[in-house]
Amino acid sequence: MSDIGFFARRYGPPPREGRPVMVLVHGLGLSGRYFVPLARRLAESGATVVVPDLPGNARSRAAARRAPDVEQLADALARLHQRLSSGPSLFVANSVGCQVAAALAARHPHLVSRLVLVGPALEPRVSGWRQFGRLVADVPGEPFSLLCLAVFDYLVTGLLRCAASFHRSLRDAAESFEVNLSHVRAPTLVVRGAGDTIASGTWTRRVAGLVADGRAEELPGAAHAAHYSAPDAMAALIEKFTVGGTG
Template sequence: MNSQVPDSTTVKREGGKWVRVHRVRQTGRHARAERPSFILLHGIGVSSRYFLPLTTVLAEHGDVLLLDLPGFAGLPRPERPLGIEDFAAVVADVLDAAGVTEAILVGQSMGTQVATELLATRPDLARGAVLVGPTTDASARRVRTQLLRFVRTVVHEPRRMRAIAIRAYLACGPRWYLQVLPAMMSYPTEDRLGRVSAPVEILRGEHDEVSPARWTRLLASRVPGGRTRTVAGAAHSVVLDHAAEVADAALDVLARVRRRSRPPAEEA
């Protein structure tokens, strides 16, 4: 599968924080008058690069925005550590500026927390989400425990994912990573999802110990109609080598959003 090249890339300042936005416009194969937007949110320490195969699939169905969050992917680091709420506010500003009104969020790892916060606080922007490898398991919010789980998981990651991650971690730098880490560790995803009524699907890889099955089932139970999927052969970074499965979940969420918004006369 060829990776989609962004139609445009913009580095902009939102709320005093720098963010990079890669935009890919719908290819037209499945064009509709009401064109959705898929918003891709990366995990801690990495960048949006590992979303490129997924972008190729989703761009057949709508516009795709890949965001590099403040302090990551070589972007200037904010003067103070950001919480998940701060990252979500930056994303909301980007979507407001872009005129997005029907966003389907796809978050991976820490990106699932940013997506969750957007669902909870800006339902006018975020209409549904796919949460891939959500962190951090409420029963194991200790850095040592998460590190051990990550080590056991990373051996199952594809080699190219490890290469992408290493380059991204170097661009991020250990200082910013460690400044953001406490916010990721303490964010109560399970509680914030309790405020969400939008369609949500939760994916995890078969070999993902960072996001165990019981944790994803708990999260799904907090959302009306929440669904879970386990992707065979995958680890934590499902989005790179299993783009088709992630895209299928995103399109399922989009279909559920559209059914909800359909006028009663059309349902009859």
Template sequence: MSETSPYASVIARVPVREDEVALRGGRTRLWIYGADDAAHRIVFLHGLRGDHHGLEPIVAHLPDARVVVPDLPGFGQSPPLPDDPHDVGGYAAWARDLLAAVAPAGDAVLAGHSFGSIVATAALARSQPPASDETEPAPPVRGLVLVNPIAASALAGPRVVVTRLAVLYHHLAAALPEHVGTALLRHPVMTRVASVAMATTGDRDLRRWIHAEHDRYFSTFADRRTLLEAFHASVGHDVGEFAGAVTAPTLLVAAERDDIAPPAAQRALVGRFPEARLAMVPGTGHLAHYETPDAVAAAMSEFLTALPVT
């Protein structure tokens, strides 16, 4: 089985360094790609059960950008939030603090993939309350980019039956003793089923690599509680809840074959933002960051270039 990344050579050319920032009483591991004097700055949030590795193929196709990619708290190398829940409000508050720490000048674009699209949009919504009872203002940014955005709640979407089965699976994992439930959530068969369901490419080598990526990183969540909180947040919310309160220019990068966030829902979603445009990537699904990262990056680059200079 080939597990060699088809993007290894282009990723290897991108300078990268690791760092860590203290946020909301905890620590967040992050990776900074590209030159410090790059023309554009991006803070990019990954999706559920992922980590920074999943966004590297897109980042590698953005040579004119300095991209900060954190591991969301509770995933990858970032430990869970010590005091906040791992729901949309908790992650949105964390994302606002992240922007203040790594892009205090307000010159960055915030981006998110899949569940990260919900978090990113909630973080920039003017009236979205964080985990505390106080309302924090949306941080200044140049723009917002949403890749494979969750256009409608999965509990009401076209894959509602599959989603309800996934909810039942997670409820079972929650009801079992912790070590048994955690093992169930990390079971390789569950990982492979999810990977096969999401991959749309007909390229066998690319499919093998995608499955290998999920095998490596899909189960790097910190603990059962964190994953369950984040999972229920991901299926119970969508970008549309927060779209109307986002004032930043917004780009939606959707995928033609995405049955988690289908094109019709994306076309409806773009109209809910005060200022947004839609780019549709043909021939791919919800794993556009793996299958067509060059096309995603091209849409992002065009959007970045068109933004007013800060």
């Protein structure tokens, strides 16, 4: 899919009225490729699953002249949604993608039926250097295949653009992330890999408490990219959440 102005992958049947649509939102500097295992698993249930490379990133690098800020990315997702579905959709986001999803739910609430936030970052009131240190500490807990994928995506996106995106995301974390979360009315599931060094248990529970209708879950044996290392377990959580709500 490229008629929306940036690249997106689709799994499952074509979108149509009455069929669930799920949009998977990647983290800073990456592509949607590390969501592919989860996307394929979710599509097996009959859902339409869309995995974009957000503007300015990876295969959509040329879609933005400079690194977009979080609100611009949220608005780009809103435009994508208008091409996909006449009704609200479920959005699954990882890491800094959670900031984008929160901004989308705050700015365009009618587009979001439910949110799943996996390892939400960046944590407010934590310095950029400390956040970077947490990222480095997470590396040993991730599959080697993910590390190879991430390095390739960072190089395609460009290290300078990644740095600019990091700066914009830090500013959003300091000024807007918690405010946006407090405006989220859609049922929200916040998931943390038990070995995640980036999104602490205290912070993920706070995220679940900030939204109007949230719950927190932890996946054992996974780190920050729990959706990649444990796609079956993540899909089971999402499917249970979509059927049973936050209970």
